[in-house]
Amino acid sequence: MGELYGRGVAPWDDVLDETDRAVFTAAGWGRRAGFGTRPVIVVIDVNYNFCGDRPEPILDSISRWRYSCGPEAWTRGIPAIQRILAVGRRKRLPIVYTTNPRRPDGFDLGVWNDKSHRSADAVDIMGHRGNDVVHEVAPLDGDIFLEKRKPSAFFGTPLMSHLTNLKADSIILTGSTTSGCVRATAVDGISYDLKVTIPYEAVFDRSQLSHKVALMDVHMKYADVTDTDDVVHHLESLEAGLFDAVFPPAGRAATESGV
Structure with a gap:
């Protein structure tokens, strides 16, 4: 339970007690499902709302961007996503981005808005910079860009339709927040x-x-949680151009990125 596929200590190891370890082991959970053969990279809500606009203490960031995850986004998350995107573009894989703008009156978020007393803050309304994907990992011409109104990138969006059209069998899932929209x-x-794989960094x-x-x-019940090195190694092993026949825009995005 403390090992992440033999690649070091799992990030949850320090919050799991011995009873929980025994329960999951006895029940047989946590077996690796494995990568798919036609993966699409998904970048969930890596926008200024969730990252802030610079690395700074989290409470300082939240004072201006109420959704912010603070320095975790800048020191660990964004660099890891950059690595994955770089190899994904070299392999001409489709890349899907999401963001989540709302109407100025918040109607389209429904009861989700009820959970924060700062829901009237204007940082997430349509047209606000907060909804823009941060420059360091911004989508390129040819990438797939989806707006969503609920946590899941699948709910109320054409994501599954796109994946079916692409004949994709798996997603590499990145972004924020781990416990919310990513989960x-x-x-x-x-x-x-x-098949879903999440590189924890x-x-x-x-x-x-x-x-x-x-x-x-x-990781115990649904997807594989692994590290960025493992994901990069898998992507590097794939033949370039797996999706060329069904998604030529991936080639344009790769050209634009200079790979």
């Missing part, structure tokens, strides 16, 4: 019988406890 997307992904949360417990829970 919801992972659960929906396996519900559609996709490439997802982040405003709460470290939430981050660790969400990763543990998802």
